[in-house]
Amino acid sequence: MTAAAQQLRVIDAGSVTAWRSQALWHGIADAMGGADAPVLSLCRPAEPYVGIGYHRRLDELDLPACVRLGLPVLRRQLGGGPVYLDSDQLFFQLTLPVGRAPRAVARLYAELLAPAVAALRALGVPAQLAGTNDIVAGDRKLSGTGAGQIGEAVVLVGNVMFGFPHERMSEVLAFPDESMRTEYLELLRDEIGTLPDLDPACVKQQIVDSYAAGLDAVPVLDGLRADELSAIERWEARLRDPAWLAGPALASTSGRQVKVRAGTWLYAGAREGVDVRVRVRGGRIDRAAVSAPSLNGLAARLAQTLVGADADPAVVAARLAGFELDGERVLAALAPGLVVR
DSSP states (O other): OOTTOEEEEEEEEEEEOHHHHHHHHHHHHHHOOTTOOOEEEEEEESSOEEEEOTTSOGGGBOHHHHHHTTOOEEEOSSOOOOEEEOTTEEEEEEEEEGGGSOSSHHHHHHHHHHHHHHHHHHTTOOEEEETTTEEEETTEEEEOEEEEEETTEEEEEEEEESOOOHHHHHHHBOOSSHHHHHHHHHHHHHHBOOOTTSOHHHHHHHHHHHHHHHTTEEEEEOOOOHHHHHHHHHHHHHHHOHHHHHOSOOOOOSSEEEEEETTEEEEEEEETTEEEEEEEETTEEEEEEEEOGGGTTHHHHHHHHHTTOBSOHHHHHHHHGGGHHHHHHHHHHHGGGGSOO
16 A cells, blocks of 8 residues: 555444435535545445336336335436345445546446455455346356446446345246246346355454555545535435436337346337347347237247347347348337347
8 A cells, every 4th residue: 555545434334224225325425515525334234126228118117016015216426237135235336536437438447346255255256247237157147237427426326135035036027928037036045146155344444444445545434524414415315315216207118128247138029010129248149039910930930039149239230131021020029129228
């Protein structure tokens, strides 16, 4: 550590309400000034809830199921899809002035997630960064992360899962039918992992140590400033506001895409009387179904042609070129599902 090392303020909020678990980092970012020291905040939600990104539609959720299960729905300022959150997850959030954060998205995630990866590796977990912002061990995702700007600060948020109810996650999402929900649940069980054998207190301390080392900073356990607490309270009120939950006016989307992790998702779409469903794993289509009365016996051949193709519009178009107009119709139904959200 250099002589010029600055402080890393560490705010351990402990177990908090669903709303405070989100308002905490929103408020810290809102109150941050350009000369402030970076802040690492930590908390665990005392109650389960569902979070959704700012630019996502509420109809991605099965809202009646959320009500039936007693799960509040909170819309965060940052992006990303719906997530199920509960007390089996430790949240960590790094907040720093905009001027100290990398501008390029890929570099931001690579640099700011490196300490989280290092923390898990120090605990014996063979963690690594996959895609842009997934932390994985082997073939299983261990941590969901996101980043964005709030006020004059950049925030990186992440979680460490000591347990995860795959069935409950599948229950809170909306699907066109139960067969797609079942397939999603199978993928969740295969691709989303947890760290049940690690002591949460040790994980927390290692995250603090790793971020302090990564930022060349001295970690200092601290409390919230008065301006931070005021901002957190404002954000908590905003998160409870039905108008905020409703979100911005968004254009309707074609089909239904449900992402599990980087490179893995499901899509069901239809266009001009053609229905297409695909499963993508590792960035390639590994399961496909095509149906349309007008295709007769061609549907099975078209589906088989899709299997093994990279989930890329140009690659899929080349695969389907030999089917001429029928191939174009299948591509039109499938193309929206090849753009990952």
